[in-house]
Amino acid sequence: MATHAGSEGTVKVGSDAIAEIRSFSIEETADTLEDTSMGDAARTYKPSLTSFSGSVDVFWDETDSAGQGALTIGAEVTLNLYPEGDTAGDTYLSGAAIVTGRSVSSSFDGLVEMSISVQGNGALTQTTV
Secondary structure, three states, rough: OOOOOOHOOOEEEEEOOOEEEEEEEEEEEEEEEEEOOOOOOOOOOOEEEEEEEEEEEEEEEOOOOOOHOOOOOOEEEEEEOOOOOOOOOOOOEEEEEEEEEEEEEEOOOOOOOOEEEEEEEOOEEEEEE
């Protein structure tokens, strides 16, 4: 069984790595359609449409124009998420996404951080580098 340290991961906008990543998450969901009919003893369902959403948390870097700078509100991007790194043979997730939110936070005793929220626009695929 293979396990990986979170520090191995990276996220790219297209082929451009996002700088200063702290963490990222992705959630896939599937809708269901009920097909229970009269006389059935239990509810039954069929799979339906799928979707994904996620977030990327970073230390804010205003010089990262191709990574963080490309993730403006409303931007349509291709996100590539590499949980185990981006070397040959590594598995990654890829999909078109729309940036739906950005939140910047700062405190006197910490670094400036930004959280970027995305909504998938189509299917999320899993493949290898």
